[in-house]
Amino acid sequence: MAPDALEPAADEDLAEVAFQHVADDGAAGRRWWDANAAEYLDEHGEFLGPADFVWCPEDLREADARLLGDVAGARVLEVGAGAAQCSRWLALQGADVVATDISEAMLAAGRRYDEAAGVSVPTVVADARRLPFPDATFDVVFTAFGAIPFVPDAGAVHAEAARVLRPGGRWVCAVTHPLRWAFPDDPEGLTAIRSYFDRRPYVELGTSGTVLYAEYHRTLGDHVADLVGAGLVLDRVVEPEWPAGHDRTWGGWGPVRGALLPGTAIFVSHRP
């Protein structure tokens, strides 16, 4: 899921936070996740579990939602897998799963969960926009907040998912709900502070102007256009509701705003 403020990634100090277009091809994402893997998992690892499949801060679990369908015996690919908690859970359900991520440090950090979970999965370092797998290899491809928010060209992620899926195969991706862009990071903030239609990315710049971190916003219509543009058929958009009694905040997600507005959008699609 999306990080909240952690330490800057490069060897330089954070100088500026801005909403502006920058020269970043997604490389800032790899550097940032490599540098912050340990802190991210220290903060969120307990919630995500060693071998659990949590789709989003609303605590929607694949065990209940079944957005991937029947995975027993299925060939499944996770992109932007982070520490591969979801993949480990799927392996326990009988899936033949591979976890990929652009950050070697995130995948490596996840290996510390293997023993606790009693299961390990194959991992491959790969950019979700250039997957090292032949066409039509998988029955299911998915990501829970991986890759898409961190690249300027999300259409390339959808196109690669479509390419490596067999015809009829399913692509499911969870992202920050586009509506959240308009609201502050404070999970109790209920006043829109920026335009939902402002596509300038959120960027953190170092003292030399290096992009330390970048997160890209797309409207709901942009996400649908990217998916359909990749030749996929959109089946459902799931907007998980904040469950009663769930009081764990995660960055801008929490029960106060969650009672009124969605925080996560999950797109369920398939290759025709």
Ligand SMILES: C[S@@+](CC[C@H](N)C(=O)[O-])C[C@H]1O[C@@H](n2cnc3c(N)ncnc32)[C@H](O)[C@@H]1O
């Ligand atoms: C918020 S985590 C999602 C992983 C896991 N579901 C979680 O909630 O921790 C985002 C992941 O996307 C990965 N990522 C960023 N850009 C990527 C890219 N271009 N290709 C593949 N993975 C990428 C990061 O390295 C990070 O592990």
